Amino acid sequence: MTGDELTGGYEGLAGRVLGPHDVDLDRVWLGVAAQVWRRQPGPVERAAGRLLRSPGLARALMTTPSLLLGWVIATATVLLAGVGVTLGTGTPWVGLIAPALAAAGIAYAYGPGIDPAWELSQSMAISDRMVLLVRALAVFGLNAALGLAASAASGAAAAVTFGWLVPMTAICALALATATVTRSPNVGVAAGATGWVIAILAGMDAEGQLTAAITDSAFIVPYLALAICCGAIVLLVTRIPRGAS
């Protein structure tokens, strides 16, 4: 650290008048404090900052509740259990639980129900909509990667391994839209889980198979339509009206 780094740019807290040979200790202290107190971003945050070209957005990403280590470990544990059950029973449980897990993560990614400083966050230069987008994509990507790894480990057929990605998109969008509209992540999780159970039951009713909701291509269009509608709702709800509201 150079002397300039220690002393540069600060005009003094106390506003004292200094002589030509005096040292402004307040100024020196601030330089020291800035170095001592500064938080060193981890490698993931640094990489995210470079990728997003915004350290603020990267920091917001790293504070996502459903990307914290405990949540990720819990998700991986549930998927591992799913791998065990799938291998034991032959039913592809990983593909059936992965969308619901991802929906829970998405519902807890963003919103007034989980962010204590929500009001303040809304007055920031980095828009809350951008934070929402980045967090939702990151949670979705991580859950998709974990789910695909678990699905592959369980020895499921390719149709099953990749088949749940489209329903996962729809269920995640449903959970996010509900959480955003109701301002409650718990309601979002409940909506996502309920929607997924209904899809599975509808698949069973139509095809007589538990896995029809993830293997039947006839469901793809409804899934995509649901995802698009829910995405539009999120955009509508998070917009800032220009005038009358």
Place this chain on the structure above:
Amino acid sequence: MNVELTELTRKFGHTRAVAGVSLEAGPGVFGLLGPNGAGKTSLLRMMATVLPPTSGTLHLLGRDPGGYGPRREIRRRLGYLPQNLGYYPGFTVTDFVEYFALLKDMPPRQVPRAVATAIEHVGLGDRARSKLRTLSGGMLRRVGIAQAIVNEPELLLLDEPTAGLDPEQRVSFRALLRDFGQWSTVIVSTHLVEDVAAACTEVMLMDAGRIVFHGTPADLIARGEGHGVGDAPLERGYSAVLTAARS
């Protein structure tokens, strides 16, 4: 002018929280007084670009916050302390202030020094690395003030900033307000008339969504001479103006 409001209105259902407020404000410290439900917080939230107006025009720092680009630029130069500021209990004081400095889009190289300066300004240097869950209510309020001033805002909006501060801290805080008021527009919503008397260059008194008085603290005191109810001259002016506005 840093703040230009014309017939600004905000409705919640059938309730008009802000009913046609017009205001121009340049550098200085402006006290916003008024009873509960007068519309102070709604007015501050609109100026903080958190709440859109129902009607009227709003220009902040020479820009219309209705557009994305201007709103972002305003927010870079804005400091806001909400009435109910939530805290992340696992964050340290430094983490919290740094987080909002980054969300204000401050240049990353400037952030550590700005954070240290803001924390020292509010007298929390000795607790800089303490977790927020270990701090008292008054200390948390000072953390909130630190995040508001970290970007040296040209428009500083503070909603009940002195709630929970002890008398010594309030004296320091008023000095900070006066410092900022020399070059930026500081609008302070408060119930404490002594804060207004000590720190504000102008006072606005709101009632039922309208500004019913706008002048200097001395003007408000003059309105209370021979009238009003209260222990302090400013309180008598406050009650006299409110009584006149409601009659």
